[in-house]
Amino acid sequence: MLRNDATKLSLILLMTPFILWIVLLIILPQLGIGYLSLREKLGPNDYKFGFANYVDFLQEPIYWNTLLRTAWMSILVTILSLFVGFPIAYYIAKIARRRSRAALFLLCLIPLWVSDLVRAFGWIVLLRETGIISGALQSVGLIEGPVELLYNDVTVVIGLIYTVVLFMIVPLVSTLDGMDNSLLEAGYNLGGSRFTVFRMIVVPYAMPGIVAGCIITFMLTAGSYLTPILLGGKNSMWFTEQIYDQFITRYNWEAGSTFGVLLLVFTSFVVWLGLRLTGQNLASTVAKD
Structure with missing residues (x-):
């Protein structure tokens, strides 16, 4: 009896901070934003x-065009992050020696040791007109004068991939690490090529990790603010900038709340659509054994 009571008390003490976090910092703010938007x-x-x-939002093309552009750019960053992160995750999980996996994982974590602001300014130092890359290209004679590599979509995409690719790698490593090497050996023994084994065995097994990484990466990218603004400048047209403008610049909390709700609903719809197209669900993706 005492053991059961102690177990229940321990569970309550462990879950209380998590429940308070969810209620106070996620549920209540979202309810407040939904209330203000109406x-x-x-x-x-x-x-x-x-x-x-909401009617005003739909009647202003620049707003919903910016939302659609943000969604498209976020999907592009997610796809490119998958192409960049999958080989890294596969190498860490299946090829690298067990002793070196921790070191490789640590290398992936290094960018998170500094804030988004510092990382963005690092890219500015590299890519600006008087930056390191422009100076190096001039010194080797590839260009005659300074070249501005900032304030375009390519720079924004590169900066976002650098920011979120780790969140693609982590779930992929966790999923691929549980794959038995005998599955790969059986595929090769049955005459499968590397591409066939990858397509028929590796990808289906890693699909929960792929979907989980894509969801996290897409949501982080769509909600990003500093990287698109600093690297894209006036040409960024990111939806979070519209939200910031309504809240801070215009002090129109009703419109800002509306934009926030629409961003949440739209990105949730994209995630739901992706789950439907891949045949996955949140239960099997997030809670995979």
Whole structure:
């Protein structure tokens, strides 16, 4: 009896911080944003409830075009992160020696030791007109004068991939590490080529990790603010900038809340669509044994 009570108490003590985190920092703020998005400001301290903010969003092409552009760029970054991260994850999980896996994983973690702001300024130092890369190209004679490599979509994509690729690698390593090498040997013994074994054995087995990594990467990219703004400049047109502009610059919390809700709903829809297309679900993806 005492043992059962101690077990229940331990479980409560362990779960209380997590539950408080979810309720206070996720659920309540989202409910508050949803409440504000339904308020239409008629005058000072004069509001009415309705969907006028959502109608205004749909009637302004620059807003929903920016949302669609952000979604498309986020999908592109997710796909490229998968192509970059999968070989790294496969090497760590199946090829590298067990002693060196920790060191390789540590190398992947190094970018997270500094903030997004520092990483973005690092790219600025490298790519600006008077930066390291421009100076190196001039010194070897490949270009005659300084060249500006910042403030374009390519730079934004590179910066975002560098920021989120680790979140693609981690679930892939966890999934691939559980794959028995005998499956690969059986594929080769049955006459399969490397591409066939990869397509028929490795990819299906790693699909939960692929989907989990894609979900995390896509959500982080769509919600990114500093990297697109600093590396893309005025040409970035990222939806989070629109949200910041409504909240901070215009002090229009109703419109900013509407944009936040729409970003959450739209990205959730993209994630749901991706799960449907891949035949996965959150239970098998997140809670895979």
